[in-house]
Amino acid sequence: MTLDKARLVQMLRTMILIREFDERAIQLRLAGKIYGTVHPYVGQEAVAVGVSAQLSVTDRVTSTHRGHGHCIAKGADIRRMMAELFGRVDGYCKGKGGSMHIADFAVGMLGANGIVGGGLPIACGAALAGQLEGKGAVTVCFFGDGAAAEGEFHESLNIASLWKLPIVFVCENNQYAANNPVGVQHPRVDIAAHAAPYDMPGVGVDGNDVLAVHAATADAVTRARRGDGPSLLECKTYRWHFHAMRAARPPETRPAEEIASWKAGDPIARLEQHMVGRALLSPDELRAIRDRVGAELDEAVAFAEASPFPDPKDLMADMFAR
Amino acid sequence: MREITFQKALEEAVAEEMRRDPRVITMGTDFTGDPIKEFGASRVRFTPISEAVLTGMGLGAAGCGVRPIVNWRMVTFSFVAMDQVVNQASKIRYMFGGQADFPVTYRCSTGGGIGLAAQHSQSPYSMWMHLAGLKIVLPSTPADAKGLLKSAIRDNNPVVSFECSRLATLTGPVPDGDHLVPLGVADVKRTGTDVTIVALAYYVQESLAVADELAREGVSIEVLDPRTLVPMDVETLRASVQKTGRVVIVDEAPATCSAAAEIAALMVEDPDTFRALKAPVRRVCAMPVPVPYSPPLEKAALPSRDDIRAAVHDVLKESV
Incomplete structure (x- = not known):
């Protein structure tokens, strides 16, 4: 399927927004404006955007500790995301969750998760709800290559296939499980190969090619909506920055040539080239997109800074539902 | 019924x-x-x-x-x-x-x-x-x-x-119909005046049996069952202990960081309940070991009616 200009512009814009959001988050963390930990998604934008472009608002996703990209791609409001990073009451979680626990149930974003593999069972539950509803809702479960070594991964694939749950397991293989190369984590670096024993399709895809991700997701989503069960998609990509930072950037330990070669395959540049090649994007249009993203981020930061901190008297609120 | x-x-x-x-x-x-x-x-x-x-x-x-x-x-x-x-x-x-x-x-x-x-x-x-x-x-x-x-x-x-x-x-x-018990409400399983026993699960039944036996000795036991551990109906528990001035907490989990420990703390950290106490708070819990298989060992690891009875006698004897 050839995507039209409007769709491609939307995808490009979202990818740029994700990248610039996390570049901004790094600067804000260095400046001490936000707290805790930042796990930048920079470099992996094609996965969140290519997958989410196949979903509607009634579809659901679960995310990971590196979750900002999934939130933005699923339609979350960057002002409320930013306010959450700032720990303010207008954040998605009223400042109670922070970066690793952003959720927006209204758009089907069922939460980032600080535990590697922790989102897979929850995603299966969302998919079970979709199956019981019978309205064709699909759940996408994002996780990393590290999670594929967790028991929760295997339990989830097993039951999802057994019950033909409408779910797409999307592994973002960014080559590192936290700080350890994927090769020292798995006897064979082929996450998609885990699909076969669980009797589901397993597809490896260039995770820096948003159009390839988008196309592969279409097959998996169609299968899930039809009631034929889950698929496993392994998107091979690369995180440009560190695994996580707190007050300072951690030292880079990965080979410089490895980083350079992946950066040469920048997913945003590749989409831009594709669009320019089809005469769908002019330098002026690209500049306009970038300017608008910058302005939106400025506005999000201003929104967050204007939002009050939570009142300690609300510490115990939200513990239990009525 | x-x-x-x-x-x-x-x-x-x-x-x-x-x-x-x-x-x-x-x-x-x-x-x-x-x-x-x-x-x-x-x-x-x-x-x-x-x-x-x-x-x-x-x-x-x-x-x-x-x-x-x-x-x-x-x-x-x-x-x-x-x-x-x-x-x-x-x-x-x-x-x-x-x-x-x-x-x-x-x-x-x-x-x-x-x-x-x-x-x-x-x-x-x-x-x-x-x-x-x-x-x-x-x-x-x-x-x-x-x-x-x-x-x-x-x-x-x-x-x-x-x-x-x-x-x-x-x-x-069990009552017919739509029988509901609200969460967070303790139940007084037996009323009494001398000693409160706060017991959990099986040990509610065991404590009721001990209370029957001790009644024959003239000791009046009140048996409370929290029924819900979260949220805990602390008011009902404290009211009973304020009335009797003595409390024995019985559970089959080991005592360390247990529900029994929590209940004891909830009693003694409340000024009114603390002032009403006539004897130290006692816990009757499992021994701090993995529960063994062989019947005499398992019996030794878990609380018994004798243990409950002894604890009740202790709080009566230790009363100020």
Whole structure:
């Protein structure tokens, strides 16, 4: 399927927004404006955007500790995301969750998760709800290559296939499980190969090619909506920055040539080239997109800074539902 | 009133709630009877032995409008799902700022005394009381078992229903109709004036038996059952202890960081209750060992009626 200009512009814009959001988050963390930990998604934008472009608002996703990209791609409001990073009451979680626990149930974003593999069972539950509803809702479960070594991964694939749950397991293989190369984590670096024993399709895809991700997701989503069960998609990509930072950037330990070669395959540049090649994007249009993203981020930061901190008297609120 | 077993009462609770609300589904590795016949295979789910995914699925489905009951069978199997219990279920609502509810019920058997040895004789409810985000019920009678489980299924939060193994065959009266026991309300199982016994699950029954015996010696025992450990009905407990001035807390979990420890602290840190005390607070708990298999060893590890009786005599003797 050839995507039209409007769709491609939307995808490009979202990818740029994700990248610039996390570049901004790094600067804000260095400046001490936000707290805790930042796990930048920079470099992996094609996965969140290519997958989410196949979903509607009634579809659901679960995310990971590196979750900002999934939130933005699923339609979350960057002002409320930013306010959450700032720990303010207008954040998605009223400042109670922070970066690793952003959720927006209204758009089907069922939460980032600080535990590697922790989102897979929850995603299966969302998919079970979709199956019981019978309205064709699909759940996408994002996780990393590290999670594929967790028991929760295997339990989830097993039951999802057994019950033909409408779910797409999307592994973002960014080559590192936290700080350890994927090769020292798995006897064979082929996450998609885990699909076969669980009797589901397993597809490896260039995770820096948003159009390839988008196309592969279409097959998996169609299968899930039809009631034929889950698929496993392994998107091979690369995180440009560190695994996580707190007050300072951690030292880079990965080979410089490895980083350079992946950066040469920048997913945003590749989409831009594709669009320019089809005469769908002019330098002026690209500049306009970038300017608008910058302005939106400025506005999000201003929104967050204007939002009050939570009142300690609300510490115990939200513990239990009525 | 009709009399049924504790186990039957629990089964009735699930069936009635499934009839009442089509959003209620149940997942487990086996079921008593043939619930699929009445409710269908989409609502009664035979599962693989996959505690982690089941626990998380219950949570994820609950967040999307389903009301799942996940049966772990034994609480000890739930330890395989520690991430989903500790990191997810107990925190998910709060850490997302209350934007969704998670009405999931986790059921499990608990406790020792039936020769199941170290792994399958544990009573770890205090571990999860500590997490703060889970409601916890622990009934001691068939009527409470039914009424609390029904309330748990209707509650809009993750609730863990601890169901004591030694009570499974206990028979008792259960009201007809839609019998509900509210969460967070303790029950005075026997009124008395000299000593309050706060007991949990099987040891409510044991304490009632001891109270009968001691009544013949002229000692008047009040037996309280918190029934819900989270939220704990601390007012009812304190009122009783303020009346009697003496308290013995009986549970089959080891004493360290236990529900019994929590109850003791809730009594002594309250100025009015502290001032009313005539004797030190006593706990009668399991010994700090894995529960052994051989009957004489298992008996030595778990509290006995003799232990309860001795503790009551101690608090009477030690009274100021």
